[in-house]
Amino acid sequence: MAIRPKNVDIAATVLSIHGVTASLDGQVLGTASTDPFDTATLNPRVDETGIPTSVLGWTKTMPSGWSIDNTGMGTGGMAEWRGWSLTNDDFWTKTQTGQQRESNVRARGVFAVADSDEWSDKATSGSFNSTIVSPSYNVTGKSSAAIRFGSHYLKEGGETATVSVSFNGGAAQNLLTYTGDAVAKLENLSVAVPAGATSMVVRWRLSNGVNNWYWAVDNPSVTLS
Template structure:
């Protein structure tokens, strides 16, 4: 009887385990990117000339959209004005970027590894023609978007976005992240803007939870990882994420690395049915009568 009771308990435990849905087993990774697989080419206009340090071509499916908005009374940006490497989001070797930009805190981003994605209006503005810099004429607006991410098996309101990032804050730039589900309009999930009283302080709002926090930025303090809850709607199949640097002048940078999207899976059993049948037959044959 003792053996039989033990086997009965084992059967119950095995059947329970086999029917546990993925949804109670924690977050599963549905997308990740660290940009290290990119083929980097030579620098273009930057002062430190090197090969294999920069590219405008992101990973497959990633898209960059950049607009230089003319300021009131100003002409559009003349062709060739602005450092080529930083005409919107780009991808570069972190060590080279730090060196060619004379550091200014970029090297204090300790979580960055090898290739990173960078929007750097500070470096973009380091050029003059006819005594005019780019930010005398236009504002820097650039968006970086992921490919379409399959979230069809992810439970509603369970997605989390995590990534490492580096920035220094300065007026008038601000940052946003948007999530777009299927054909619906994008929703804002994060907003970062300068503090009016002290523009080196970044005021962060997590739009999906209402959480707010201030981050003091400086040359020594540039390392800001994020984890953001995303309320993916029921039935959503695809998601696109977008990082935006908006209304920037000669205003430092925002760079990202180690992007990861996780979510709680659907209700599919952990093991397929044929394994359950085999296991049940084996257990049944060993149970004493």
């Protein structure tokens, strides 16, 4: 399926045609997707009654090797947003206007969302605690790992958004904690691979959310060296 372009892609494409490289929100039209999330098959709404049933836009089924850990996730709430979900612009921006969802201009196609705000639009018990878990990467003989992803986060209350890694199934090593809004960012994190490590897993966790905004993550990748 072709990835729908955005208005911000026009400037990037025109500059590229003229051989100019610039750091912009847009990307060049025709750029092939390498995003694992774009392989997802999306479903019609369940609890989001304001969205037409013809709009396919959410799933809890992750690509092969990826998973969602909802240990500690509260109960109830909107089914589409009970923990991390995969979604797209058509669906997610229709859930609520005026909350900067349309400012997620770095994302393309299918992306992951942890939306404590929308989850709380039906009665809930407990708080929003959910984690995306990456596949296990083989880091044998490597010295460093670069973790890249698009990020769109609005901070409120006691909600916490973190990125961590663990090697050989060991303790999590925190790489990033958002203490404020991170609107339409491209994150590039780096971590040293410990001597003797053979595997690495990355986790994106939103925790302690109680009707507290959201976090969108797109196009995650790991480069080893």
